[in-house]
Amino acid sequence: MFIVELLINACIAFTGFYIISKIIHSTQFSSSTMKSIIIGLATGLLGVLLMFKGIQVNESLRMDLRHLPLVLLAFYGIRFPLVIATGVIGSSRFLFGVTPQAFVAFIAILAISTGMIYIHRKLLNRPFLQNIALNVWALLMITIAVLINLGFNETAILLLLSTWTIGLAVGVLSSMLTLDFQILNQQVQLYKKSAELDHLTGLYNRRVWDDRTAGLEQEGRIYNVLALDIDHFKHVNDTYGHGNGDLVLQQFANILKQETRPHDITARIGGEEFMILVYDLSPQKVVKVANRIRERIATERFQLDGFPAIEVTTSIGIAHGKHVHIQQMNVLADEALYAAKQQGRNRTILFDQADQQDIAATQSSTETIHS
Known part of the structure; x- marks a missing residue:
């Protein structure tokens, strides 16, 4: 059952990444503001879906991959959609109840997004390392939130081991998917540009x-x-x-x-x-x-x-x-x-x-x- 849930969550994440990446690279939007809002809401909803779906670690523990959509937006460096998605994912935690644990989870999501902006700027020219750093930063913030909410005990350690193992594995695969999609899009744009421009002068043909x-x-x-x-x-x-x-x-x-x-x-x-x-x-x-x-x-x-x-x-x-x-x-x-x-x-x-x-x-x- 654990493997099935893991595969389902990974498929949801990968499919969501693909759709959101297509929207990010789309040129069909007449308004950049509307495009940013749609990207932010779509990413936030993907995070909420991953949170509600979750992965059952044992009879009493569940983990989720809600942070992965934020990694995608941070990688592309689009801040306004990242703010929207952060608000949607962070606020949805209160659907389980307005508790101290929910506030800790909300602050953790804010910390994840804030740190990601800094990481993106520092590792802008090293995309694969940037993606790994974004995933590790998210897992570190999740670790702190788990330890605050559960304390340092066997339950917390088991949850964190599962979170790091699955989070890194799916995160790396998601990063590779994102990089491949970006490279493919760059090649498409390059081919399109070469087909549109005069090879000698760079003007339109x-x-x-x-x-x-x-x-x-x-x-x-x-x-x-x-x-x-x-x-x-x-x-x-x-x-x-x-x-x-x-x-x-x-x-x-x-x-x-x-x-x-x-x-x-x-x-x-x-x-x-x-x-x-x-x-x-x-x-x-x-x-x-x-x-x-x-x-x-x-x-x-x-x-x-x-x-x-x-x-x-x-x-x-x-x-x-x-x-x-x-x-x-x-x-x-x-x-x-x-x-x-x-x-x-x-x-x-x-x-x-x-x-x-x-x-x-x-x-x-x-x-x-x-x-």
């Missing part, structure tokens, strides 16, 4: 650009599509080699990252062609942003391997509109970029869909040309 911009016309927001490429880039490749051309592309992309907002979408479409999606800016403001990027690039010294640093310029075409299909906006931005090339390069041309006009912004002035 064409596939992500298409995915992120699909359905923009249905959002009802003003948005701008910027099409950029590097002027005379073929000359850079032919003169300095494709390796140095790659260096120029990387430095160019870094400037785009620095000069755009975190919520703007910047992508390398192919070769020396780049696209930027900018929300909620008027034609005048988006031209100002584009010219800031263009001027920054024109004044930058691009480092090469085996050659002196060079200067490059960029031409930018912009499509500004609302309720316009993204494919049409891409075409308009490309046409504006082509116009910028035709008018001498190193300049910005904006096509305003609402006014049906091109606004040509050169290095020194801005003029309006009706289409």
Whole structure:
């Protein structure tokens, strides 16, 4: 019977760990606060379930693994859910009666969580050792609580021997499960990231650009599509080699990252062609942003391997509109970029869909040309 109960409790713990870990790594929640509350409550309920289920040591003694869910949250370093789970697990002890023993158990749970926060911070870069330390700390606090409640006698020693043996065994297995799940999730995220990002520049690739911009016309927001490429880039490749051309592309992309907002979408479409999606800016403001990027690039010294640093310029075409299909906006931005090339390069041309006009912004002035 003891072995059966042990296996049942271990299965409950492992299943709960898996579900909670999935919630922790989920990206489906729109609110981080709501996600934290759900994680905290789910972890607390898992601890309560483990407490009520328990393992019968002998006819008069039962032990439980209520501390294990707290180890999971401490390992991930998520404090708000840990506070919630601690409150749920600690308070549930009073369901057996408001007694001095219940208060001791409640304080022990608080001590376990508080110490775990410190252990997580100190052993952040040593995950397996951290997990072992978290389990040992929890068992030490449980030991103190048992000795306070039962005193130092044969019953307490038997309970503690069972608690340490089973707690460490299940705790180590749970730790290994948590580590494996974390490694698996990191690999999934790495594969996802590598599939989304251009390998050379670290910007989004064409596939992500298409995915992120699909359905923009249905959002009802003003948005701008910027099409950029590097002027005379073929000359850079032919003169300095494709390796140095790659260096120029990387430095160019870094400037785009620095000069755009975190919520703007910047992508390398192919070769020396780049696209930027900018929300909620008027034609005048988006031209100002584009010219800031263009001027920054024109004044930058691009480092090469085996050659002196060079200067490059960029031409930018912009499509500004609302309720316009993204494919049409891409075409308009490309046409504006082509116009910028035709008018001498190193300049910005904006096509305003609402006014049906091109606004040509050169290095020194801005003029309006009706289409």
